[in-house]
Amino acid sequence: MAEITQRDGAWSFDGEAIRIVPGRDRGVHAVRQALGELTVPLVALAGVAYEPGRKSGRLRLRLREGADPVLQATGGKLPDAADPYQLSVEPERRDLAEYLVDEVRQALTLEQVPPGPCDRYVLPGPSVPISASAGDATASFDGERVRLDWNWKTEESKKSGGPRTILLPDLEMVEWVPAAGLENGYLRFVTAKATATAAPKYDPHAVVLYGFKKDPLMALVAAAVMARMPHPGAPRMPHPGAPAKALPAQPPAPAPEPAPADAPPAGGDEGEVDHDVLLRRLRELGDLHQSGILTEEEFTTAKQAVLRRFSDA
Numbered sequence: 001m002a003e004i005t006q007r008d009g010a011w012s013f014d015g016e017a018i019r020i021v022p023g024r025d026r027g028v029h030a031v032r033q034a035l036g037e038l039t040v041p042l043v044a045l046a047g048v049a050y051e052p053g054r055k056s057g058r059l060r061l062r063l064r065e066g067a068d069p070v071l072q073a074t075g076g077k078l079p080d081a082a083d084p085y086q087l088s089v090e091p092e093r094r095d096l097a098e099y100l101v102d103e104v105r106q107a108l109t110l111e112q113v114p115p116g117p118c119d120r121y122v123l124p125g126p127s128v129p130i131s132a133s134a135g136d137a138t139a140s141f142d143g144e145r146v147r148l149d150w151n152w153k154t155e156e157s158k159k160s161g162g163p164r165t166i167l168l169p170d171l172e173m174v175e176w177v178p179a180a181g182l183e184n185g186y187l188r189f190v191t192a193k194a195t196a197t198a199a200p201k202y203d204p205h206a207v208v209l210y211g212f213k214k215d216p217l218m219a220l221v222a223a224a225v226m227a228r229m230p231h232p233g234a235p236r237m238p239h240p241g242a243p244a245k246a247l248p249a250q251p252p253a254p255a256p257e258p259a260p261a262d263a264p265p266a267g268g269d270e271g272e273v274d275h276d277v278l279l280r281r282l283r284e285l286g287d288l289h290q291s292g293i294l295t296e297e298e299f300t301t302a303k304q305a306v307l308r309r310f311s312d313a
Helices: 030-035 069-074 091-111 216-226 270-290 296-312
Strands: 002-006 009-013 017-022 036-042 043-049 058-062 084-091 128-136 137-141 143-151 162-166 171-177 185-191 205-210
Touching: 002 084, 002 091, 009 091, 017 030, 030 216, 043 091, 058 091, 069 171, 069 216, 084 091, 091 296, 128 216, 137 205, 137 216, 171 216, 185 216, 270 296
Parallel strands: none
Antiparallel strands: 002 009, 009 017, 017 036, 043 058, 058 084, 128 137, 137 143, 143 162, 171 185, 185 205
């Protein structure tokens, strides 16, 4: 197992998943503390890197697009201190960080994890019920409905309608935009019935964010809601009232050619299939080595792991 413990938290990798535990230091960002322990399966990863710095380095995970509702909600706009997939590394722990990177990269190569986007969330997102107070409201979500409770900062025209409750099936989209410079941010819940969108200051389905420390916690509410909505990459089902589209006529499939009398059975021998898989894996590793993606040491280690895995099968 590869593991590293720092003041910001601890990462460990057991060959199948990376376990991220936030630190208990007072300087650890509230978003990391609120998320708590995370388990990131190998299938959710697109890559990992160690970035050296002048005073300290940084471990950084790169997840596949659409794998995590938190990243889906924030769109890469979380501050570095709040990003749960970064870990500050002290100079004397550089070797441990690089070892963890090597182990994860070898596992990604051996398991042939596709780097492309996901059509479902691999991580579950923040647990519910969840609540956050920032800007002009408190937003809470219990897994079925969103509730917005206004405070003294709320515009009177928005507050006059009382607290707002939005059922999950009525939601079409959730938007979280952090404050930037003199521009306020917002958390907005867009419903199917919305015909026009007012400025967040007046929108009864939006929370205005003023750029204070607790603002990123609203992103966790957004992520918890999005995790329970249809994934944006999933195939869209037709609306129940929409007419079905006629499929174009397909030509008849050609009849299969008769197999020669001396042809082997179609199923083949299981040992031959395993042997073919082994040769293909070794050939792929060789290509990665020749192209410079794998070093000599990484190639040797990965090849031994493949041979050991097939010999134990």
